[in-house]
Amino acid sequence: MIQRVYEGAKKSTLLSEVIVATDDQRIYDEVMRFGGKAMMTSENHPSGTDRCGEVASQFSEIDVVVNIQGDEPLVNFQQIDDLISAFNDVTTQIATLGIYEVTADDLMNTNRIKIVVDHNQNALYFSRSSIPNAANFNGDSLLFYPFYRHIGLYAYRIETLREIIELAPTLLEKIESLEQLRWMYYGYKIRVVTTDIETPNIDVPEDLGKVLPFL
Numbered sequence: 197m198i199q200r201v202y203e204g205a206k207k208s209t210l211l212s213e214v215i216v217a218t219d220d221q222r223i224y225d226e227v228m229r230f231g232g233k234a235m236m237t238s239e240n241h242p243s244g245t246d247r248c249g250e251v252a253s254q255f256s257e258i259d260v261v262v263n264i265q266g267d268e269p270l271v272n273f274q275q276i277d278d279l280i281s282a283f284n285d286v287t288t289q290i291a292t293l294g295i296y297e298v299t300a301d302d303l304m305n306t307n308r309i310k311i312v313v314d315h316n317q318n319a320l321y322f323s324r325s326s327i328p329n330a331a332n333f334n335g336d337s338l339l340f341y342p343f344y345r346h347i348g349l350y351a352y353r354i355e356t357l358r359e360i361i362e363l364a365p366t367l368l369e370k371i372e373s374l375e376q377l378r379w380m381y382y383g384y385k386i387r388v389v390t391t392d393i394e395t396p397n398i399d400v401p402e403d404l405g406k407v408l409p410f411l
Contacts, residue, residue: 197398198223200269200411202232207273210280211262217244217251223266242365243375245350249361252354259283261357263350270395270410271349279351282387289356290379291387292319293347297394300338302345307399309346309374311388319386322346322374344388348397350376360384 198216205214216227216234219241227234235254241247248263260283264271275293282291294311302308303326310327312320321327330337337343352360360379369377376386396406 197269198226198266199230199232201264201266201271202227202230204269204271204273205262205264205276208276208280209273210277212258213255215251216266217247219247245352245357245375246361248352249357252357258354261352261354263352265348265397267398268348268395269398269407272393272395275347275349275391275393275395278389278391279349282389283351283353285387287385288387289353289384290360290376291351291389292376293349293391294344294388295347295391295394296342296344297392298338298343298345303338303343307403309348311344311346313344313388317388317390319376319380319388321380322372322376324372324374347391347395356384 202214202216205211214233216223216232217237218224218234219237219239224234224236235251237247237250244263244265248261252258252261260280262276262279279291279293282288306324309322309324311322312327314320328341363378363382366378366381368381369375380386396403396410398404398407
């Protein structure tokens with residue numbers, strides 16, 4: 197899986213470097229075996245963002261850091277390039293991806309993160325619950341409202357990354373178990389870039405069956 201993620205990322209036309217950041221010697225050894233680049237990091241990082249921050253500190257001439265999750269074996273280089281292109285807007289601090297293909301099962305699945313955005317395409321909220329809540333809506337909410345699902349790629353302007361890894365955790369992120377809520381709580385904006393490329397990730401063993409047909 198990590199090899200597929202690495203090779204998918206390498207196809208990006210805008211990434212200057214791809215590095216696997218890990219605290220697991222087995223992953224490091226596997227990346228070395230297939231000829232990739234990897235760095236061992238601290239075992240004490242609470243999130244992938246913090247791990248990216250440690251690796252980024254080793255490089256002086258970078259402007260944007262992309263955090264590509266290791267459970268995204270179908271990652272598409274076009275998604276990465278679209279995400280990075282959001283930083284052509286100098287006001288973009290953090291960017292991530294969203295897709296409008298949402299099923300009724302997705303709305304109920306707590307491993308499928310839902311988003312609502314403002315008129316500038318900045319995130320208003322992320323949740324494991326269905327948002328907006330349609331309990332009082334009369335009709336089929338899926339036909340009425342363009343529900344939006346998160347795809348877990350993040351990119352950060354380097355100065356923003358350095359700042360957010362120093363932020364104290366919040367109750368909001370703990371109750372949803374979503375670290376991006378910490379950044380929003382402290383006032384950072386997250387630009388959501390729409391993609392129509394479906395790339396199922398692997399959160400639990402059952403997800404493997406959904407991914408294999410794509411390979």
